[in-house]
Amino acid sequence: xxxxxxxxxxxxxxxxxxxxxxxxxxxxxxxxxxxxxxxxxxxxxxxxxxxxxxxxxxxxxxxxxxxxxxxxxxxxxxxxxxxxxxxxxxxxxxxxxxxxxxxxxxxxxxxxxxxxxxxxxxxxxxxxxxxxxxxxxxxxxxxxxxxxxxxxxxxxxxxxxxxxxxxxxxxxxxxxxxxxxxxxxxxxxxxxxxxxxxxxxxxxxxxxxxxxxxxxxxxxxxx
Amino acid sequence: xxxxxxxxxxxxxxxxxxxxxxxxxxxxxxxxxxxxxxxxxxxxxxxxxxxxxxxxxxxxxxxxxxxxxxxxxxxxxxxxxxxxxxxxxxxxxxxxxxxxxxxxxxxxxxxxxxxxxxxxxxxxxxxxxxxxxxxxxxxxxxxxxxxxxxxxxxxxxxxxxxxxxxxxxxxxxxxxxxxxxxxxxxxxxxxxxxxxxxxxxxxxxxxxxxxxxxxxxxxxxxx
DNA sequence: ACCTGAACACCGTTCAAGT
DNA sequence: ACCTGAACACCGTTCAAGT
Numbered sequence: 001x002x003x004x005x006x007x008x009x010x011x012x013x014x015x016x017x018x019x020x021x022x023x024x025x026x027x028x029x030x031x032x033x034x035x036x037x038x039x040x041x042x043x044x045x046x047x048x049x050x051x052x053x054x055x056x057x058x059x060x061x062x063x064x065x066x067x068x069x070x071x072x073x074x075x076x077x078x079x080x081x082x083x084x085x086x087x088x089x090x091x092x093x094x095x096x097x098x099x100x101x102x103x104x105x106x107x108x109x110x111x112x113x114x115x116x117x118x119x120x121x122x123x124x125x126x127x128x129x130x131x132x133x134x135x136x137x138x139x140x141x142x143x144x145x146x147x148x149x150x151x152x153x154x155x156x157x158x159x160x161x162x163x164x165x166x167x168x169x170x171x172x173x174x175x176x177x178x179x180x181x182x183x184x185x186x187x188x189x190x191x192x193x194x195x196x197x198x199x200x201x202x203x204x205x206x207x208x209x210x211x212x213x214x215x216x217x218x219x220x221x222x223x
Numbered sequence: 224x225x226x227x228x229x230x231x232x233x234x235x236x237x238x239x240x241x242x243x244x245x246x247x248x249x250x251x252x253x254x255x256x257x258x259x260x261x262x263x264x265x266x267x268x269x270x271x272x273x274x275x276x277x278x279x280x281x282x283x284x285x286x287x288x289x290x291x292x293x294x295x296x297x298x299x300x301x302x303x304x305x306x307x308x309x310x311x312x313x314x315x316x317x318x319x320x321x322x323x324x325x326x327x328x329x330x331x332x333x334x335x336x337x338x339x340x341x342x343x344x345x346x347x348x349x350x351x352x353x354x355x356x357x358x359x360x361x362x363x364x365x366x367x368x369x370x371x372x373x374x375x376x377x378x379x380x381x382x383x384x385x386x387x388x389x390x391x392x393x394x395x396x397x398x399x400x401x402x403x404x405x406x407x408x409x410x411x412x413x414x415x416x417x418x419x420x421x422x423x424x425x426x427x428x429x430x431x432x433x434x435x436x437x438x439x440x441x442x443x444x445x446x
Numbered sequence: 447a448c449c450t451g452a453a454c455a456c457c458g459t460t461c462a463a464g465t
Numbered sequence: 466a467c468c469t470g471a472a473c474a475c476c477g478t479t480c481a482a483g484t
Contacts, residue, residue, distance in 0.1 A: 121402055264477085
């Protein structure tokens with residue numbers, strides 16, 4: 001029952017690779033080049049190794065991406081325990097958004113994987129705890145956490161997609177402005193100034209406030 | 224100013240390919256094999272043509288995926304105009320979810336593209352119209368539509384990911400059950416029966432109701 | 447005008463062989 | 466035990482040449 005990380009005799013040459021350093025390098029490569037350019041070969045090159053060597057530490061590329069998502073979730077914390085449940089939940093959702101924004105294509109990596117590591121589960125545990133402690137039922141707390149996470153991921157997916165314009169085709173708000181100029185979309189025309197806003201934080205805060213207000217209404221059914 | 228679809232002399236051999244049929248075939252292939260197996264070569268084979276020929280109709284694979292997303296959005300309608308704004312908005316969000324669920328990996332295709340076609344814009348116009356007609360400000364209507372769409376996409380992404388289990392690794396709820404059994408996640412343990420629920424419709428309805436209730440609260444600030 | 451055939455520059459993954 | 470080298474079975478995309 002000895003801890004292998006301290007007691008293993010380290011027979012043979014010390015490895016040039018390990019999971020943690022590889023994940024860290026992969027996240028750096030992600031930031032530099034984006035998800036589409038993150039290939040096993042390029043990652044191997046960054047580690048000074050052949051591509052095949054990576055498969056001693058990750059069964060598939062998907063496993064690597066899952067480890068990257070788990071690493072992004074490690075250390076995602078909301079405000080301290082004293083705060084109001086509304087602020088704690090909003091804080092956790094905001095911290096999730098920031099964690100995804102911290103790496104290029106972070107939301108895409110997160111949405112494309114299903115980590116069950118301590119970072120991811122700890123975050124879900126914290127969110128659920130805030131709502132259960134606030135008096136919500138187990139089922140309502142579970143569903144509310146799902147709603148908040150799904151909204152946050154959906155929002156950040158869009159935010160990061162808008163963050164890096166297409167290169168060849170014109171930016172999204174431009175196309176929208178043009179299409180709307182035909183006069184066929186009067187409501188979108190009115191909404192355009194807000195839709196074309198480059199700062200996504202107010203959009204996120206608005207949606208999150210909607211969810212929180214909805215939860216509040218759940219507890220005071222008769223206004 | 225003649226309509227080219229009727230007046231073009233059709234010189235040369237009639238084309239064996241066209242955009243609409245190709246998109247239709249691609250959506251069928253998507254349903255059969257999933258997004259990862261939808262390659263230009265396989266699509267070409269299904270159309271009885273070489274892969275290079277597709278590039279006469281779609282500049283890139285991304286253009287094809289965008290056309291597929293636009294096709295999925297065509298004909299997405301909510302309930303008729305008489306209904307209450309709450310029901311109309313919920314109906315539109317539900318119709319969006321159903322449109323994404325109608326094709327395997329539909330949410331992934333939608334989230335990965337940015338159609339500015341009439342189907343997509345028409346849907347956004349309808350959503351915005353419901354809220355503006357209900358008296359919400361242009362900015363609130365715009366942000367509320369974004370929140371509803373982002374929640375719906377995030378939710379359906381998860382729903383479709385859960386829909387087809389991994390093959391090799393055990394299903395997600397199973398892993399969750401195991402991790403939670405360690406006792407380190409008391410709140411998740413309580414939430415587990417709901418989180419592991421295979422029917423996602425109640426989860427969707429709950430999140431959507433939260434957003435709608437939040438919008439209601441926006442109009443009656445003092446309960 | 448429309449499509450073929452063949453190529454280019456890549457992928458993820460596997461595995462015998464070296465050290 | 467750890468990594469190399471080389472291969473396998475693919476990709477998206479381009480483009481001269483055929484019809």
